[in-house]
Amino acid sequence: MTMHAVVAGQAGGPEVLEWREVADPVAGPGELLVETAAVGVNFIETYQRSGVYPVAFPFIPGAEASGTVIAVGSDVSGFVVGDRVITAEASETYAERFVVSAERVARLPEFIDVADAAAIPLQGLTAHYLATSAADPREGDTVLLHAGAGGVGLLLTQLLVARGVRVLTTASTAEKRELSRAAGAAESFAYEGFADRARELTGGAGVAVVYDGVGKDTFDESLRALRVRGEFVLFGGASGQVPLFDLQRLNAGGSLSITRPSLGHFLLTAEERSWRYGELFAALEARTLQFRIGENSDLANAADAHRALEGRGTTGKVVLEV
Ligand code: NDP
Numbered sequence: 524m525t526m527h528a529v530v531a532g533q534a535g536g537p538e539v540l541e542w543r544e545v546a547d548p549v550a551g552p553g554e555l556l557v558e559t560a561a562v563g564v565n566f567i568e569t570y571q572r573s574g575v576y577p578v579a580f581p582f583i584p585g586a587e588a589s590g591t592v593i594a595v596g597s598d599v600s601g602f603v604v605g606d607r608v609i610t611a612e613a614s615e616t617y618a619e620r621f622v623v624s625a626e627r628v629a630r631l632p633e634f635i636d637v638a639d640a641a642a643i644p645l646q647g648l649t650a651h652y653l654a655t656s657a658a659d660p661r662e663g664d665t666v667l668l669h670a671g672a673g674g675v676g677l678l679l680t681q682l683l684v685a686r687g688v689r690v691l692t693t694a695s696t697a698e699k700r701e702l703s704r705a706a707g708a709a710e711s712f713a714y715e716g717f718a719d720r721a722r723e724l725t726g727g728a729g730v731a732v733v734y735d736g737v738g739k740d741t742f743d744e745s746l747r748a749l750r751v752r753g754e755f756v757l758f759g760g761a762s763g764q765v766p767l768f769d770l771q772r773l774n775a776g777g778s779l780s781i782t783r784p785s786l787g788h789f790l791l792t793a794e795e796r797s798w799r800y801g802e803l804f805a806a807l808e809a810r811t812l813q814f815r816i817g818e819n820s821d822l823a824n825a826a827d828a829h830r831a832l833e834g835r836g837t838t839g840k841v842v843l844e845v
Pocket residue numbers: 564565566567645646649670671672673674675676693694695696699736737740758759760761762763784785786787832833834835836837838839
């Protein structure tokens with residue numbers, strides 16, 4: 524049996540992504556075979572496709588998807604054919620079907636449409652661990668978050684605001700800044716001079732936490748936006764990876780701390796995973812958290828989706844439907 528998938532034959536630009544016939548995956552012990560409803564596109568797939576993060580080629584991208592279980596491997600309990608599931612932790616999801624460990628999926632609540640659901644897990648779980656575990660912003664603290672209208676940015680803003688944190692964001696266009704404010708940002712401004720702006724808006728003190736997924740272009744100025752004993756959460760490099768830097772700068776900046784976290788390290792146990800999914804689903808049902816699908820296309824058009832994401836042309840989540 525064969526199916527279609529998006530395959531990169533070698534590292535390169537979006538044009539290396541081709542819609543090809545490949546062998547059907549088979550669920551092994553402990554695994555589920557899922558018919559894909561929709562795939563979530565994430566920045567990491569652009570790093571992998573372009574060779575910034577090493578992967579073996581030919582490469583089928585994708586960690587995130589929603590769909591329906593069509594086969595259950597041996598040694599799996601708790602799932603049956605027909606279950607609607609989502610995952611942020613599979614591989615090769617840019618495909619009509621994918622296989623995933625049963626431990627790494629969540630059953631989808633009734634109130635969420637299965638195609639829309641691909642917008643939730645990866646950026647939702649990321650926003651959740653960034654808000655709750657990677658740093659410790661307290662009620663009343665002010666934080667600075669870059670790319671406030673992005674997929675992670677819109678979700679993280681809402682989760683922080685719900686915890687009583689004051690959120691300042693950057694975004695590159697007036698439309699994006701408006702979206703960020705609508706998600707709860709107290710102020711959203713352009714990147715030019717953002718550290719001075721953040722200081723002004725905190726009475727000169729600086730912010731408690733900087734959440735920086737832009738990386739290379741914002742890193743230096745982000746350090747300057749922090750208050751004494753502030754926390755720097757470097758969670759991505761949409762503009763490029765941050766080069767080596769002198770740790771003494773943390774001292775000069777006021778006993779700052781820095782972390783470079785990854786989602787996988789915040790889903791270490793079944794309990795941790797189910798706590799994070801549970802809080803996301805509860806907030807979505809209560810409508811204190813809303814996700815935005817800014818771009819929706821067919822899976823076969825994955826190359827265009829990568830172009831849009833890398834070209835800063837998207838807001839919220841990019842979803843590819845099968
Ligand atoms: P976004 O939807 O936020 O898209 C990236 C945004 O970054 C752009 O829209 C753009 O917003 C901004 N940006 C700034 N400079 C550039 C540039 N030179 N090129 C492209 N974009 C730029 O993406 P995601 O929400 O999927 O991811 C956000 C970040 O989070 C990424 O760095 C990603 O790698 C990271 N991430 C990290 C995880 C982790 O666990 N560590 C997990 C998931 C994501 P604007 O135009 O407003 O500047």
